[in-house]
Amino acid sequence: NDSACTVDSYGLSCFSPASVPQLTNSPTLIVMVGLPARGKTYISKKLSRYLNWIGVPTKVFNLGQYRREAVQSYKNFEFFRPDNEEAMQIRRACATNALEDVVIYFSKEHGQVAVFDATNTTRERRISIVSFSKEKGYKVFFVESICDDPNIIAQNITEVKVSSPDYVNCDKDEAQADFLKRIECYKQTYVPLDDEKDRHLSYIKIFNVGSRYLVNRVQDHIQSRIVYYLMNIHVTPRSIFLSRHGESELNLLGRIGGDSGLSPRGHKYATALGGFIKGQHIKDLKVWTSHMKRTIQTAEHLGIPYEQWKALNEIDAGVCEELTYEDIQENHPEEFALRDQDKYRYRYPKGESYEDLVHRLEPVIMELERQENVLVVCHQAVMRCLLAYLLDKTADELPYLKCPLHTVLKLTPVAYGCRVEHICLNIEAVNTHRERPGNVDITRNPEEALKTIPDHF
Amino acid sequence: PPTLPKFLWCLSCLSPASVPQFTNSPTLIVMVGLPARGKTYISKKLTRYLNWIGVPTKVFNLGQYRREVQSYKSFEFFRPDNEEAMQIRKACASNALKDVVIYFSKEHGQVAVFDATNTTRERRVSIVSFAKEKGYKVFFVESICDDPDIIAQNIADVKVSSPDYLNCDKEEALADFLKRIECYKQTYVPLDDEKDRRLSYIKIFNVGSRYLVNCVRDHIQSRIVYYLMNIHVTPRSIYLSRHGESNMNLLGRIGGDSGLSPRGHKYATALGTFIKSQHIKDLKVWTSHMKRTIQTAEHLGIPYEQWKALNEIDAGVCEEMTYEEIQDNHPEEFALRDQDKYRYRYPKGESYEDLVHRLEPVIMELERQENVLVVCHQAVMRCLLAYLLDKTSDELPYLKCPLHTALKLTPVAYGCKVEHVFLNIEAVNTHRERPGNVDVSRDPEEALKTIPDHF
Numbered sequence: 001n002d003s004a005c006t007v008d009s010y011g012l013s014c015f016s017p018a019s020v021p022q023l024t025n026s027p028t029l030i031v032m033v034g035l036p037a038r039g040k041t042y043i044s045k046k047l048s049r050y051l052n053w054i055g056v057p058t059k060v061f062n063l064g065q066y067r068r069e070a071v072q073s074y075k076n077f078e079f080f081r082p083d084n085e086e087a088m089q090i091r092r093a094c095a096t097n098a099l100e101d102v103v104i105y106f107s108k109e110h111g112q113v114a115v116f117d118a119t120n121t122t123r124e125r126r127i128s129i130v131s132f133s134k135e136k137g138y139k140v141f142f143v144e145s146i147c148d149d150p151n152i153i154a155q156n157i158t159e160v161k162v163s164s165p166d167y168v169n170c171d172k173d174e175a176q177a178d179f180l181k182r183i184e185c186y187k188q189t190y191v192p193l194d195d196e197k198d199r200h201l202s203y204i205k206i207f208n209v210g211s212r213y214l215v216n217r218v219q220d221h222i223q224s225r226i227v228y229y230l231m232n233i234h235v236t237p238r239s240i241f242l243s244r245h246g247e248s249e250l251n252l253l254g255r256i257g258g259d260s261g262l263s264p265r266g267h268k269y270a271t272a273l274g275g276f277i278k279g280q281h282i283k284d285l286k287v288w289t290s291h292m293k294r295t296i297q298t299a300e301h302l303g304i305p306y307e308q309w310k311a312l313n314e315i316d317a318g319v320c321e322e323l324t325y326e327d328i329q330e331n332h333p334e335e336f337a338l339r340d341q342d343k344y345r346y347r348y349p350k351g352e353s354y355e356d357l358v359h360r361l362e363p364v365i366m367e368l369e370r371q372e373n374v375l376v377v378c379h380q381a382v383m384r385c386l387l388a389y390l391l392d393k394t395a396d397e398l399p400y401l402k403c404p405l406h407t408v409l410k411l412t413p414v415a416y417g418c419r420v421e422h423i424c425l426n427i428e429a430v431n432t433h434r435e436r437p438g439n440v441d442i443t444r445n446p447e448e449a450l451k452t453i454p455d456h457f
Numbered sequence: 458p459p460t461l462p463k464f465l466w467c468l469s470c471l472s473p474a475s476v477p478q479f480t481n482s483p484t485l486i487v488m489v490g491l492p493a494r495g496k497t498y499i500s501k502k503l504t505r506y507l508n509w510i511g512v513p514t515k516v517f518n519l520g521q522y523r524r525e526v527q528s529y530k531s532f533e534f535f536r537p538d539n540e541e542a543m544q545i546r547k548a549c550a551s552n553a554l555k556d557v558v559i560y561f562s563k564e565h566g567q568v569a570v571f572d573a574t575n576t577t578r579e580r581r582v583s584i585v586s587f588a589k590e591k592g593y594k595v596f597f598v599e600s601i602c603d604d605p606d607i608i609a610q611n612i613a614d615v616k617v618s619s620p621d622y623l624n625c626d627k628e629e630a631l632a633d634f635l636k637r638i639e640c641y642k643q644t645y646v647p648l649d650d651e652k653d654r655r656l657s658y659i660k661i662f663n664v665g666s667r668y669l670v671n672c673v674r675d676h677i678q679s680r681i682v683y684y685l686m687n688i689h690v691t692p693r694s695i696y697l698s699r700h701g702e703s704n705m706n707l708l709g710r711i712g713g714d715s716g717l718s719p720r721g722h723k724y725a726t727a728l729g730t731f732i733k734s735q736h737i738k739d740l741k742v743w744t745s746h747m748k749r750t751i752q753t754a755e756h757l758g759i760p761y762e763q764w765k766a767l768n769e770i771d772a773g774v775c776e777e778m779t780y781e782e783i784q785d786n787h788p789e790e791f792a793l794r795d796q797d798k799y800r801y802r803y804p805k806g807e808s809y810e811d812l813v814h815r816l817e818p819v820i821m822e823l824e825r826q827e828n829v830l831v832v833c834h835q836a837v838m839r840c841l842l843a844y845l846l847d848k849t850s851d852e853l854p855y856l857k858c859p860l861h862t863a864l865k866l867t868p869v870a871y872g873c874k875v876e877h878v879f880l881n882i883e884a885v886n887t888h889r890e891r892p893g894n895v896d897v898s899r900d901p902e903e904a905l906k907t908i909p910d911h912f
Contacts, residue, residue, distance in 0.1 A: 199667075212654075215668040215686065221825060228683045231670065310811065356765065360815075370676060 026139050027106040028222055030115045031129055033144035035190060036183050037156040039209065040145055043230070044117040045416050047143075050229055053389045054362055055355070056112045056222065059105055063118035064164075066094040074166040077181040082189050095125070099132055106138065113222065121190040123197075130201070141223050142203035143230065144193050149208055153183075160415050209235055229366070235413075238372040239282070240390065242383055242409045245294035246270045247429040250322065251405065254430070254456025257314060257321040262297045265427055269406045270301035272425040276408060277302060277375065286374045288312060288364075295377045306377075311360050314379035318351025325434065325453040329446050336449055340440040343399035354399050357385050365389055380432055390418050400436060405429035430456055482594050483561040484677055486570045487584055489599035491645060492638050493611040495664065496600055499685070500572040501871050503598075506684055509844045510817060511810070512567050512677065515560055519573035520621075522549040529621040532636040537644050550580070554587055561593065568677070576645040578652075585656070596678050597658035598685065599648050604663055608638075615870050664690055684821070690868075693827035694737070695845065697838055698863040700749035701725045702884040705777065706860065709885070709911025712769060712776040717752045720882055724861045725756035727880040731863060732757055732830065741829045743767060743819075750832045761832075766815050769834035773806020780889065780908040784901050791904055795895035798854035809854050812840050820844055835887055845873050855891060860884035885911055 030047070032040040044060045051058035068074070070090055079087045098116065105111035120126055126142070133140045147153060157179050161167070167175035193203055198216075204227050205214040213231055218224050246266025250258045262270065277285065287304050289295035290312035299306040320328050320335070328336050332349075339346040347353035352360075361382065368374060368386075376386065380403050388398040390411050403409075406429040410421040431454040439448040486503070488496040500516045507514035527534070527545055534542045553571065560566035575581055581597070588595045602608060612634050616622070622630035648658055653671075659682050660669040668686055673679050701721025705713045717725065732740065742759050744750035745767035754761040775783050775790075783791050787804075794801040802808035816837065823829060823841075831841065835858050843853040845866050858864075861884040865876040886909040894903040 211672055213668075213670040215670065217666055218686065221822060224683075224687055224825065227686065228679075231673065231682065232679055310814070359765070367676065370679065 025112065026137055027111060028113045028139045028141060029102065029129070029133050030113060030226070031120055031126070031140060031142045032115065032117050033120045033126070033142055033193060033203075034146065035121065035186050036119065036179070037153050037161060038145040038147050039156065039235075040119070040143075041117055041160070042235075042416060043143060043145065043206075044115045046233060047226065047229065048113075048115055049389070049392045050365075051113055051226075052392075052394075053358065053365075054225075055358070055395075057110055058113040058115065059111055060115045060117050061098045061102055061105075063091075063094055063098055063116070064166075066098050067091065068165060070094055077178050077185060080182050080185040082185060099129070103136065106136075119186055119190075121186055123191045126193075139219060139223075140202065141219075141226065142193060142201060143226075144203060144205045146192060146205060146207050147209065152209060163415075204230060206230065229369075232366055232369045234369070236372055238374075238413070240368065240373075240411045241277075241375040242386060242403075242411065243273060243298075243375065243377050243407070244380060244383055244403060244405055245292075245298045245377060246273075246427075247405050248294040251430050251432055252457050254324045254326075254454070255322050256325075256328075257317040257323075259292050259294075261293050265406075265429055266294070266298070267301070269425060269427040269429070270298040272406075272427055273298065273408065274302045276423065276425060277304070282373045284373060286371055287377065288374060289377045290314065290379065290382070292379070295379070298377050302375075309364060311364050312376070312378045312382055315354065315357050315381040316348065316351040318348035320348050320351065324456070325450060329449045333446070333449065334442050337440055337442040337444060340436055340449075343436070344395045354381060354385065355395075357381055361385050361389075391420065392417070402433055405432060430454065481567070482592055483566060484568045484594045484596060485557065485584070485588050486568060486681070487575055487581065487595060487597045488570065488572050489575045489581070489597055489648060489658075490601065491576065491641050492574065492634070493608050493616060494600040494602050495611065495690075496574070496598075497572055497615070498690075498871060499598060499600065499661075500570045502688060503681065503684065504568075504570055505844070505847045506820075507568055507681075508847075508849075509813065509820075510680075511813070513565055514568040514570065515566055516570045516572050517553045517557055517560075519546075519549055519553055519571070520619075522553050524620055532633050532640060535637050535640040537640060554584070558591065561591075574641055574645075576641055578646045581648075594674060594678075595657065596674075596681065597648060597656060598681075599658060599660045601647065601660060601662050602664065607664060618870075659685060661685065684824075687821055687824045689824070691827060693829075693868070695823060695828075695866045696732075696830040696863055697841060697858075697866065698728060698753075698830065698832050699835060699838055699858060699860055700747075700753045700832060701728075701882075702860050703749040706885050706887055707912050709779045709781075709909070710777050711780075711783075712772040712778075714747050714749075716748050720861075720884055721749070721753070722756070724880060724882040724884070725753040727861075727882055728753065728863060729757045731878065731880060732759070737828045739828060741826055742832065743829060744832045745769065745834065745837070747834070750834070753832050757830075764819060766819050767831070767833045767837055770809065770812050770836035771803065771806040773803035775803050775806065779911070780905060784904045788901070788904065789897050792895055792897040792899060795891055795904075798891070799850040809836060809840065810850070812836055816840050816844075846875065847872070857888055860887060885909065 032044055034040050041062060044062070048058045048060050067090070070093065071079070078084060081087070095118065098118070102114045102116065105114055116129070120129065130140055157176055161179050162172050162175040167178070170178070193201065193205060200217070202217040202219050202223060204216075207213070210231070210233070215227055218227055246262045246269035248266055249260040249263050250256075252263050285304060287299055287302060287306035289299045289306050289308050291308050291310045292313055295312070296308065317323075320332065323331070335349065344354045347356065365386070368376075378386070381399075383403040384398055384401040387393065387401050387403065387409070393401060406425055406427045408423045408425065410423060412419045433454060435452040437448060437452045488500055490496050497518060500518070504514045504516050523546065526549065533539065536542070550573065553573070557569045557571065560569055571584070575584065585595055612631055616634050617627050617630040622633070625633070648656065648660060655672065657672040657674050657678060659671075662668070665686070665688070670682055673682055701717045701724035703721055704715040704718050705711075707718050740759060742754055742757060742761035744754045744761050744763050746763050746765050747768055750767070751763065772778075775787065778786070790804065799809045802811065820841070823831075833841070836854075838858040839853055839856040842848065842856050842858065842864070843850075848856060861880055861882045863878040863880065865878060867874045889909060890907040892903060892907045
């Protein structure tokens with residue numbers, strides 16, 4: 001593949017080597033707007049995680065971090081008073097530095113989207129960002145979060161502000177009180193995006209954590225996807241449970257793929273999973289499986305209605321379906337090595353790559369965002385992809401994430417990330433995890449190729 | 458189980474042993490807006506999209522109900538002080554909603570689009586009560602437009618040719634219609650930010666430069682919003698073509714990843730010439746990841762993008778076989794496919810239904826784009842064509858998409874104008890009609906009766 005290939009959004013991939021790349025995709029600068037504690041950083045991080053996962057290189061530039069580097073120790077809210085000239089200079093310099101780093105990210109680090117996570121609450125600041133972008137040829141998309149519900153704001157402050165580096169030496173109440181005064185400083189000069197004056201800008205306004213949205217002038221595909229994503233996420237507390245099917249007959253034989261049923265131990269796990277789920281007393285749990293027997297048989301033991309998604313089917317190993325690793329080494333030694341060289345992008349002949357899997361799982365992720373409590377009963381490669389999305393793992397890490405059989409993962413969003421609990425249900429199973437071997441060269445000998453394969457019958 | 462509604466594209470079948478876990482409330486989409494604001498355009502397009510992705514949807518157009526009981530004389534019918542007309546109009550609305558109930562309860566409908574002005578608060582309040590009583594979800598789509606050019610264009614495109622104005626000349630029709638709009642304006646109350654904050658709706662301003670979205674309640678509403686935010690009305694054309702004839706085509710083999718035959722290369726060159734002659738502004742060219750579409754696009758001399766989603770239907774165990782071989786090796790599968798070609802899935806392969814699902818993002822991007830040429834495959838082209846021309850899932854797998862023929866589709870009024878452009882390069886026929894006997898007990902001759910010739 002030609003190095004001029006860019007993977008834009010999930011349906012588009014690579015240009016013909018003989019063609020001029022026809023989209024010199026302008027990079028996109030997403031500009032957050034809103035008072036403190038309106039969820040800007042939460043949205044910035046979540047959106048970046050999503051865009052990176054679907055293959056759009058994205059990075060967050062958080063102004064607070066630049067400020068903390070410039071002003072080593074935070075004293076109090078007075079720094080943010082609009083009449084504090086000295087602080088204003090520092091804050092402007094920080095914004096300039098952040099934008100300089102954005103330029104480097106786009107021009108030298110192959111970045112496609114940058115999220116400028118700052119309050120950007122004055123018209124003056126936003127105008128200067130728009131000029132800067134125009135001059136550089138970047139598209140600008142504003143994301144404004146407007147919230148006047150004091151409960152939501154208090155909740156935000158408790159969750160992420162009082163534990164911020166700014167308040168390391170304060171007790172909770174002091175931190176809370178100071179932060180509220182900080183918000184007041186910003187309120188004095190806050191001018192929201194205006195229906196009339198800003199009608200030529202591209203933006204989405206999010207009201208009260210998503211009950212309402214105003215979308216203006218979406219310019220292109222990536223902005224349309226961003227809007228769709230932002231309109232589907234929510235902050236209602238919930239948990240996502242991920243599990244593979246119970247051990248299957250093919251697992252026992254060390255064979256990949258196929259559509260076999262559960263082994264006796266696999267059935268035991270499914271029963272144990274049912275017991276575990278009941279014990280969790282989960283409200284309105286949705287259960288999803290693939291179309292393959294082994295996940296369906298697993299879900300059957302739960303005694304809860306479940307939905308089958310073809311998109312959750314295991315990665316298609318094409319010509320290697322139902323082979324053992326030894327078979328693959330014997331019949332397709334070169335392919336086996338190529339896969340070890342780039343496990344994320346490698347596509348089995350007549351099959352799929354992890355990259356393809358991510359593309360087909362995107363609607364699952366979108367629906368997972370819309371839902372609340374969900375248990376996904378799936379497969380090793382599929383689970384790795386979902387986990388990489390939920391835990392912000394890179395494409396390099398993704399194909400080697402450990403997703404053992406007979407272990408449930410409980411993921412609960414907390415603050416800016418996800419808390420993970422591993423629950424091994426104590427039913428023995430084979431190991432199906434193959435680490436990357438030392439030698440990935442196509443000239444390697446069979447022992448080197450097969451060094452890391454797990455045991456099987 | 459065939460009786461379960463196939464609701465959303467990624468959810469399929471429930472375990473026979475499980476209780477169906479969602480008794481999905483049907484959704485009533487209620488259009489809101491003055492005349493000539495694109496309500497019928499949106500209603501029809503949205504319905505076409507939802508049906509294509511597998512959500513049974515139907516439009517209930519109040520104008521049609523009114524035309525059935527009353528022949529149109531003039532705008533006076535729509536005067537707010539015309540009591541007699543008001544009675545008739547209210548009765549029509551009742552009848553339309555009664556038909557909605559029948560559609561949902563007896564015809565397996567999932568979404569109904571109530572295409573009427575619904576411009577008064579009173580009317581909308583009564584619809585919401587009706588829906589609540591029946592257990593239907595309600596989603597409003599309001600179209601607001603104050604650009605006189607757009608409105609004049611709409612009137613010229615679809616109103617002056619409406620059945621209401623059969624016996625009028627264009628000028629008369631236009632004048633009357635403008636007065637009709639004035640009648641509605643007097644009592645129009647748009648959805649209100651404050652008073653209607655608990656309703657689920659999208660407001661579309663000036664054909665999509667701006668949207669206000671409030672209280673999206675579920676997956677289908679979210680998909681509807683996404684779709685509505687991606688469509689546009691800028692004039693453009695969509696060109697569909699299969700790859701040039703391939704070496705496998707010559708041998709009567711399905712699937713595979715072969716290159717073009719000599720005639721196929723000729724076609725690709727001819728296609729390039731044709732495209733140039735059309736002088737298309739900013740044409741985007743899309744191909745699949747398969748050699749035969751890429752080789753075809755190479756001759757065009759225009760940059761192109763490859764989409765894996767445009768790959769031909771995966772025939773699984775039947776890949777690269779001739780129909781004779783399929784009959785020989787998998788006679789039962791062959792018959793099952795003829796029984797239900799849309800839903801039949803090749804073992805280890807795909808169905809047309811699966812294809813539609815994987816093509817949905819292509820359709821979404823096609824909506825966003827302007828001039829596009831899609832170089833694809835027979836089954837893929839059938840799916841895209843079915844979407845663009847509103848064909849049913851029964852018709853879809855039998856749509857004629859011959860080699861070496863480009864289709865130019867241009868949106869016009871409420872539909873699409875189609876031009877078939879045969880580029881005069883001979884090719885094999887790859888179209889197999891449904892044979893008379895689709896029973897698994899049929900003999901080989903009956904199965905192979907309709908297969909096209911090959912080398």
